Amino acid sequence: MGARHIEITAESVQLGFLASDLRGLQVLDIGCWSGGDVLVLSGLGAAVTATEEHAGSAGSARRLMELVGCPAQVLEQSAFRDDPALRQRFDIVYCSGVLYHVSDPVLLLRICFSYLRPGGRLIIETKADTQSDGSACRYSGTAVKGWNFYAPSRVALARWFLDAGFHAGDIQIHTRAMQRFLACGVKRQAAALPESAGFSRPGSWLEGEN
Numbered sequence: 001m002g003a004r005h006i007e008i009t010a011e012s013v014q015l016g017f018l019a020s021d022l023r024g025l026q027v028l029d030i031g032c033w034s035g036g037d038v039l040v041l042s043g044l045g046a047a048v049t050a051t052e053e054h055a056g057s058a059g060s061a062r063r064l065m066e067l068v069g070c071p072a073q074v075l076e077q078s079a080f081r082d083d084p085a086l087r088q089r090f091d092i093v094y095c096s097g098v099l100y101h102v103s104d105p106v107l108l109l110r111i112c113f114s115y116l117r118p119g120g121r122l123i124i125e126t127k128a129d130t131q132s133d134g135s136a137c138r139y140s141g142t143a144v145k146g147w148n149f150y151a152p153s154r155v156a157l158a159r160w161f162l163d164a165g166f167h168a169g170d171i172q173i174h175t176r177a178m179q180r181f182l183a184c185g186v187k188r189q190a191a192a193l194p195e196s197a198g199f200s201r202p203g204s205w206l207e208g209e210n
Helices: 004-015 036-043 055-068 105-115 154-164
Strands: 026-030 047-051 073-075 090-096 116-127 137-141 148-152 171-175 180-186
Touching (some): 004 036, 004 171, 004 180, 026 036, 026 105, 036 047, 055 073, 090 105, 105 116, 105 148, 105 154, 148 154, 154 180
Parallel strands (some): 026 090
Antiparallel strands (some): 116 180, 137 148, 171 180
């Protein structure tokens, strides 16, 4: 598991993206893998729900929670299984090391936006393209082991946040020492999808006021 879970959450606290006391807050950890982030977020006092689509990792995370007595719920399901019952339920959606592993990052960010309560925040840690100018993305795809799809530039990541419903003034992107991005977007209020043309789930509840 290593120390990356502690490092990324600690950096999030230092940047002001994450509070050091999460008591009373509902947190969704998307793509928890073996559960390291879940332990840290729970340790900070949050009530954590986690999702993980990889069956073996989800099982490991659940077993880890049992061993240490952590009450977090770990669901074995895809991040793309959008659930209207989770609409505006969470104060924080935490998604570390996941965004570049998905084939539709804007859809994932829209789902995250819809799960946040007004005033809530989305925290993203991701592989990045820190060398390109403009809204460029490096693309690896399945030809490269590890499901590394898109590595966005700073501008591209910011525009993904905008297209998911966040406002420009509520988005912060930090370049980490290892040339990855740590980003935060605050949802000020419910909002409809800014542009539905080309949206990969046409007519779904995700297009409306969420």
